[in-house]
Amino acid sequence: MSTRGRARNRVRLAGMASVVALTVAGCGGGGTGGDEVASAGNGRSSAGSAKGSSSELADYIEAQRKWVGCLRDAGLDAPDPDAHGKVDLGDQSKWKRDPKALKAQETCAKLSVPVPESVEQAQQPELSKEEISKNEKYASCMQEHGAPDFPDTDDTGHFQDVTWDSTSAGAKRATRECASIIGVPSNAPTPQG
Structure with missing residues (x-):
């Protein structure tokens, strides 16, 4: 599969995980406060990995600042990155329709960097036992109903x-079949591929 295809599936998976997180959070399961960042990793930590993660985060934030600076130089009003390197550009559909924004994005594309894995992991919320169980059931359901x-x-x-492959007929069927596990109506639209 091409790099673009893998990236597209990562985005879809991230979107699906967001739906799961929002659905679970909306259902009122316990959890921590909304603005806390869960610790990265698998429960094992070391000073070296923490130092490496903070260095990656600092490098990522600096790269985001350069990208934002380029957008500003191109005439766009782009906000500074937050403490995690995120840049809130507001209404994305507006940015996709605005010729000036499209030109700026094209000009600054060389400065846009992917989110480092350690930063992505650090930003994942800590899940409750119920949320973990729900995700495990959803994964099993998807695999058993057409998305092995x-x-x-x-x-x-x-x-x-x-x-x-989230675009296969089996994946779409599984998504409809398993939607209720994560609190999404089974007749909700499936991702377009």
């Missing part, structure tokens, strides 16, 4: 970052 390549959960209960 759907990712399992890792030891933190989040879906593993693997490439899977």
